Amino acid sequence: MLPSDILRILRSGSPAFDSYLGTEIYANTDPAYMAQQRNRLAETVEAHASRVGERPTVLLRAPGRLNAFLEYLDMCAGDHMSTTIDGDIPVAVSVREDAVLSVANSNSLFPSEEVSLLSEFQRFSSASWRRYAQDLEDNWDNRSLVYPHHGRPQGNWLNYVLSPFMRVLWDLRDVNIRGADMTFGQATAPFRAGTSSSSALVVLSFLALFLANRDRLPSWSIPDVCRILGEAEWYVGTHGGANDQMTILRNPVNSVVYNRHSQPGLDSTPLPFVRGVHVVLANSLWEVNKTLGGNQSFNMRKGWMQMGDDLMKLIIQAATQTIAQGGHRESGWLAELMRERFGLETGENAQELEEHPQYWKALEQNYRLFGSLHEDLLGIPDSAISELIMLLPVKITPADAGRILGKDPKTIERLYTRPRRKIGGYHIRTTARFFYRENQIGRTLENIFVEAEKRVASGQLSVDSAEYDRYRLRVGEMVDELQDALSFDFRVSNPQLDLLLTVARRGPGYLGGKLTGAGKGGCVSILVRDNCSAAMCEYLDKEYYRRPERFEVYRQVLQDERKVHKEGSVEYESAQERLDILEAALASIESQRRVITFSRGACALDFSRA
Numbered sequence: 001m002l003p004s005d006i007l008r009i010l011r012s013g014s015p016a017f018d019s020y021l022g023t024e025i026y027a028n029t030d031p032a033y034m035a036q037q038r039n040r041l042a043e044t045v046e047a048h049a050s051r052v053g054e055r056p057t058v059l060l061r062a063p064g065r066l067n068a069f070l071e072y073l074d075m076c077a078g079d080h081m082s083t084t085i086d087g088d089i090p091v092a093v094s095v096r097e098d099a100v101l102s103v104a105n106s107n108s109l110f111p112s113e114e115v116s117l118l119s120e121f122q123r124f125s126s127a128s129w130r131r132y133a134q135d136l137e138d139n140w141d142n143r144s145l146v147y148p149h150h151g152r153p154q155g156n157w158l159n160y161v162l163s164p165f166m167r168v169l170w171d172l173r174d175v176n177i178r179g180a181d182m183t184f185g186q187a188t189a190p191f192r193a194g195t196s197s198s199s200a201l202v203v204l205s206f207l208a209l210f211l212a213n214r215d216r217l218p219s220w221s222i223p224d225v226c227r228i229l230g231e232a233e234w235y236v237g238t239h240g241g242a243n244d245q246m247t248i249l250r251n252p253v254n255s256v257v258y259n260r261h262s263q264p265g266l267d268s269t270p271l272p273f274v275r276g277v278h279v280v281l282a283n284s285l286w287e288v289n290k291t292l293g294g295n296q297s298f299n300m301r302k303g304w305m306q307m308g309d310d311l312m313k314l315i316i317q318a319a320t321q322t323i324a325q326g327g328h329r330e331s332g333w334l335a336e337l338m339r340e341r342f343g344l345e346t347g348e349n350a351q352e353l354e355e356h357p358q359y360w361k362a363l364e365q366n367y368r369l370f371g372s373l374h375e376d377l378l379g380i381p382d383s384a385i386s387e388l389i390m391l392l393p394v395k396i397t398p399a400d401a402g403r404i405l406g407k408d409p410k411t412i413e414r415l416y417t418r419p420r421r422k423i424g425g426y427h428i429r430t431t432a433r434f435f436y437r438e439n440q441i442g443r444t445l446e447n448i449f450v451e452a453e454k455r456v457a458s459g460q461l462s463v464d465s466a467e468y469d470r471y472r473l474r475v476g477e478m479v480d481e482l483q484d485a486l487s488f489d490f491r492v493s494n495p496q497l498d499l500l501l502t503v504a505r506r507g508p509g510y511l512g513g514k515l516t517g518a519g520k521g522g523c524v525s526i527l528v529r530d531n532c533s534a535a536m537c538e539y540l541d542k543e544y545y546r547r548p549e550r551f552e553v554y555r556q557v558l559q560d561e562r563k564v565h566k567e568g569s570v571e572y573e574s575a576q577e578r579l580d581i582l583e584a585a586l587a588s589i590e591s592q593r594r595v596i597t598f599s600r601g602a603c604a605l606d607f608s609r610a
Contacts, residue, residue, distance in 0.1 A: 078371020194517025
């Protein structure tokens with residue numbers, strides 16, 4: 001449509017279009033809320049028209065992702081549960097005939113830019129590989145690890161927008177790709193706060209790429225697209241999984257989606273959420289900036305997973321070989337194998353794994369990555385999985401890992417990310433235990449959601465009954481347990497997040513709460529009884545946001561960062577920017593916490609519904 005036609009619909013206040021937005025997109029039909037959304041979308045289209053004129057335009061929007069339940073499982077072939085929030089990012093798109101990407105953003109932090117897609121790809125793909133060729137295959141995974149955003153400024157927002165184009169060009173170098181004019185409007189998805197606004201940018205950019213090049217691209221399946229989206233974001237330097245992008249693309253309105261990364265083809269199961277529960281999304285105001293150091297922490301944990309998986313596969317291989325050679329008949333054979341083959345002390349007697357050689361056959365057939373640590377996937381009992389995890393070292397240094405894996409320590413650090421401290425290492429056993437706990441909790445939550453909804457739909461239960469309330473309480477307990485695993489097993493919480501959750505636990509109607517996103521800052525999601533959600537927001541205002549002492553440590557961290565870096569450097573400017581963001585946030589407290597709804601995933605808005 002032409003921008004003028006889109007604006008006419010958005011400015012008209014059409015009841016039919018408001019009904020479409022409210023029920024099928026945002027899951028919120030409040031008239032004032034609808035007016036705000038239409039006005040924000042209209043401003044996006046107006047800004048775009050001022051740049052490109054009356055050219056055919058598509059208005060896209062992509063929501064933030066909420067990991068209110070599970071975390072990280074997509075990165076190791078596990079099933080991940082998440083949803084999308086009503087906070088989103090809009091973008092108006094017009095197709096170009098040349099291979100140029102021209103972008104603008106209403107947020108002054110993100111300057112306009114115009115780039116040649118082919119020049120950017122040529123610089124990235126042709127960077128010298130000679131020094132890495134002996135250890136690393138020149139593929140997308142390794143090149144994006146060695147040369148992220150090559151030739152572009154670290155932390156530049158356009159890196160996210162470029163990433164799908166770079167990923168597609170890596171596979172389709174002969175495609176005469178078209179670019180696009182993209183104008184991003186005012187975002188309501190929290191910024192750098194754990195709701196993956198960055199992945200929303202990646203999804204929007206891919207949709208723009210697809211609109212511009214659909215006649216030149218392969219016939220991808222939805223699982224293909226989800227895989228491409230996950231891998232595309234590696235270009236910016238953060239090697240995550242595909243769950244954020246998959247959820248943002250696929251989540252139905254008013255649903256939680258269980259993404260089956262354990263299956264050969266990525267699949268999703270929409271689930272109902274328990275009734276009578278609201279989610280309050282609260283920003284800790286401690287910002288995690290993955291582009292300026294946070295990505296090292298993120299990639300470090302991916303290194304823990306990858307090394308743990310590599311060690312696990314070696315253990316399974318060694319055990320099955322020992323069994324095939326008849327070396328499993330003596331008591332203690334497994335502990336002796338671990339000591340002689342790997343130099344590892346198990347610490348406990350793995351009786352079940354020693355006495356049931358068929359378990360090792362099942363492991364050989366079914367084990368993929370840490371995300372498969374569940375009896376449904378491995379085909380062995382929970383007790384044997386617990387013994388399996390205990391075979392892994394608690395922590396292993398690059399030198400010891402190199403000895404076992406047959407590589408020098410420098411190569412280990414390149415492949416698995418270098419620990420920050422000289423005495424540091426890779427935390428393997430607790431990482432495996434973290435994913436094992438996540439898998440168990442995920443399947444428990446799925447059963448609760450399905451069973452509770454089924455019993456209500458059949459008339460067996462009322463949502464107001466004490467028996468149904470036990471479902472709410474159980475879900476809250478599961479979410480608290482997840483936070484415990486994130487804090488102590490995977491170590492991605494921080495004191496600011498812990499403080500906010502401690503405050504929230506004393507608030508009205510609290511059921512459960514956890515960090516959302518990669519951790520080390522950002523938002524928490526708080527499950528609250530629906531009749532207490534407004535009171536919880538007011539309570540947080542009083543006991544957290546209006547207490548200056550709650551932010552003393554973070555403010556001091558940022559001030560110290562400025563002291564140790566030269567004025568004008570990227571690090572200095574980042575610290576100053578985060579200080580400014582903190583002060584602005586504390587001046588607009590009501591926007592830092594709100595009750596959210598579960599919106600529809602990314603889509604082009606359908607103006608024929610007006």
